[in-house]
Amino acid sequence: MASRINRRTIVKGVLATAALASINPLSVGASDTQKTETTPSFLDPLPAPADRPMLDWDHLPQWLTPMPTFFAVSHYGTKKVDASHWRLEIAGLFNNPRSFTLDELKQRRRKEIIATLECSGNGSAKTFMGAVGNAHWAGVSLGSLLKECGLTNDAIEIVFLGADQKTEKIKEHDYLQNFGRSLSVKDAMRDEIILAYEMNGQPLTLDHGFPLRLIVPGWYGIAWVKWLSRIEAQDRRFMGRFMARDYVTIRGEPMPDGSVIWKETSVTRLNVKSIVASLAKAPNGAVIFGGPAWTDGIPLKSVELKIDDGPWRAAKIEAPPEHHAKYAWSLWNYEWKDWTPGEHIVVSRAIDARGIVQPSADEPYIRLKKTYYEANQQYPRRIRL
Numbered sequence: 001m002a003s004r005i006n007r008r009t010i011v012k013g014v015l016a017t018a019a020l021a022s023i024n025p026l027s028v029g030a031s032d033t034q035k036t037e038t039t040p041s042f043l044d045p046l047p048a049p050a051d052r053p054m055l056d057w058d059h060l061p062q063w064l065t066p067m068p069t070f071f072a073v074s075h076y077g078t079k080k081v082d083a084s085h086w087r088l089e090i091a092g093l094f095n096n097p098r099s100f101t102l103d104e105l106k107q108r109r110r111k112e113i114i115a116t117l118e119c120s121g122n123g124s125a126k127t128f129m130g131a132v133g134n135a136h137w138a139g140v141s142l143g144s145l146l147k148e149c150g151l152t153n154d155a156i157e158i159v160f161l162g163a164d165q166k167t168e169k170i171k172e173h174d175y176l177q178n179f180g181r182s183l184s185v186k187d188a189m190r191d192e193i194i195l196a197y198e199m200n201g202q203p204l205t206l207d208h209g210f211p212l213r214l215i216v217p218g219w220y221g222i223a224w225v226k227w228l229s230r231i232e233a234q235d236r237r238f239m240g241r242f243m244a245r246d247y248v249t250i251r252g253e254p255m256p257d258g259s260v261i262w263k264e265t266s267v268t269r270l271n272v273k274s275i276v277a278s279l280a281k282a283p284n285g286a287v288i289f290g291g292p293a294w295t296d297g298i299p300l301k302s303v304e305l306k307i308d309d310g311p312w313r314a315a316k317i318e319a320p321p322e323h324h325a326k327y328a329w330s331l332w333n334y335e336w337k338d339w340t341p342g343e344h345i346v347v348s349r350a351i352d353a354r355g356i357v358q359p360s361a362d363e364p365y366i367r368l369k370k371t372y373y374e375a376n377q378q379y380p381r382r383i384r385l
């Protein structure tokens with residue numbers, strides 16, 4: 001142990017001398033062991049928990065998130081659906097309500113989309129940072145199904161019920177409830193909304209909603225109903241737990257006269273977000289920072305990086321590996337050439353094409369948010385070079 005500390009101290013000294021002399025520290029001719037010692041590292045690692053799949057931020061996230069590191073959130077436990085008896089029931093304000101088997105859905109025109117799925121609780125605690133991933137989804141268009149079933153003009157809302165159930169206390173009585181969320185008819189008819197039976201080229205796994213789930217690109221995960229079993233069109237608002245009581249954000253809006261209006265809103269659209277996720281040294285000696293950034297579907301204008309008390313510097317946004325990826329996160333990187341050895345604070349912020357800037361934790365948008373959902377604040381990372 002003592003010898004490790006000594007070696008690190010020596011290496012730090014070498015780097016400091018190199019920096020003073022304005023020469024590339026990598027050309028100092030350090031031995032292999034010394035190079036290992038000088039690997040830049042996070043002092044605030046965010047490892048994936050051992051007991052559940054989650055994104056591991058201490059490795060550069062791949063553009064498409066591999067299944068073993070894709071998080072899962074299931075409020076009523078994982079539902080095992082027997083696909084041979086399962087039907088998707090379409091009911092309510094339709095002229096031709098009907099049900100579909102999985103095969104009938106698969107025979108319809110296949111639609112694919114790459115979209116980032118983030119739990120709205122993601123980022124609310126140090127142990128819940130990896131509840132986000134980017135996947136390739138395949139299924140059928142929701143809008144075309146609703147049209148085919150003859151959605152009537154009276155309908156204002158479409159309710160999506162999962163097969164997973166639990167008894168909930170509502171106004172002092174117990175009721176068996178299916179997990180449920182709704183979309184306005186306008187939102188439900190968005191072209192990119194699909195009912196997916198595949199994720200990353202494989203049938204949905206049990207955890208991710210087999211046999212069918214709703215994909216709502218640009219919205220938080222709570223809207224992406226898994227184990228979908230029933231779709232209902234109705235002429236009034238749906239007020240189930242996950243729409244109107246839970247997954248509700250209470251946020252204060254400062255008024256010009258100094259007062260604050262406190263507003264409760266249902267968790268829906270994603271907030272612009274980014275995080276510094278990786279740190280490496282390039283062959284040319286520069287330190288490279290990288291990470292993902294995502295929005296509700298509005299293009300990213302820029303991603304910027306701040307090191308210590310320096311200015312915001314523009315990062316390079318990488319071109320997506322595939323087209324039609326407006327709902328997928330973007331990977332970005334920043335090359336820090338004139339870095340100095342020692343400890344630093346590094347933070348990123350994403351800015352969308354409307355000019356909406358990912359806020360810092362002390363800005364009103366976050367400071368006056370009193371519930372933990374929608375935690376898109378900038379996340380400063382501590383590093384040692």
Ligand SMILES: Nc1nc2c(c(=O)[nH]1)N[C@H]1C(S)=C(S)[C@@H](COP(=O)(O)O)O[C@H]1N2
Nearest residue numbers: 071072073074075119162179221224225226
């Ligand atoms: N039927 C059902 N759908 C659900 C949930 C659930 O508990 N039951 N959890 C939601 C929440 S809160 C999130 S974040 C996403 C997570 O999707 P994943 O488990 O595939 O990552 O599913 C959503 N869909």
Ligand SMILES: [Mo]
Nearest residue numbers: 119120221222
């Ligand atoms: Mo969630």
